[in-house]
Amino acid sequence: MMTHTTSEPAKALLTLDGVTAGYGAGLILRGIDLTVTAGQVTCLIGPNGSGKSTTLKTISGLLKPASGTVTFQGEDISRLNARQRLLRGIVHVPQDRSLFPAMTVRENVEMGGYVLRDRRLVAERWEHIAASFPLVADRAGAHAGSLSGGEQKTVEIARTLMLDPVLILLDEPSIGLDPKSRTAVFRSITDLAASGRSVLLVEQNSRSGLAVSHTGVVLEGGRVVLTGTGAGLLSDPEVGRLYLGAGARPSAPLASSAPSPLGDRTPQD
């Protein structure tokens, strides 16, 4: 489990105050209060339909809040559009696959910098990304569609670095992946935080998500019902029973089948 090693006081990077939002007449978010601390991984968990993806959309600007405030680096960004928020360093990786399958990995990563309109900067950042993600360097010339689901997700995460993001929103990055690919994706999330990025993660694989997170936030019915450290929520039997799909997990059942440090998939429905 990683820890926040800096001795400086934790800084609020993003704050949601009483945010309400929905897609039509009804509200899905019913007053979200949430803080993301700079340099941390924060994981949103909660039952299906509780509003996790909708919360990410109100942060990236795909959805405007009906009321309440979204504050990023001290600025009220509630009324800004998605492009304006992107330029401030908020990058959203949606749940669905978003690479262009017929383009190469390198072309896909470079496309991530299309708003930069600066070929030299894109080339520089490509070098940095290729050095940070061996998979991206190794498969640079391969068509994205020929990569496995986990590899594609890793490329999507790597691509966010084209915009030198401050806050990366990841919507269920591990969905549909086999255990090995999941481990690789969660490792890249840990690496992002270690390199100074802040991550807000939505995960159905709640145990795995909390295991790589400094902070865990539980959503229910469009409201935050619980906040704690990732480790604290993981070890709380009541949280386990209510939100992690099972009671407190017994310690390793068999020495010969030690669980992955990231835990197993725990469906919530």
Ligand SMILES: Nc1ncnc2c1ncn2[C@@H]1O[C@H](COP(=O)(O)OP(=O)(O)OP(=O)(O)O)[C@@H](O)[C@H]1O
């Ligand atoms: N584009 C949309 N138009 C209308 N309703 C939507 C739309 N997207 C989501 N909803 C509804 O909003 C509610 C919350 O959805 P959201 O995707 O935020 O939940 P979630 O917590 O991420 O759930 P899940 O774990 O199932 O992805 C659901 O009832 C969903 O049907």
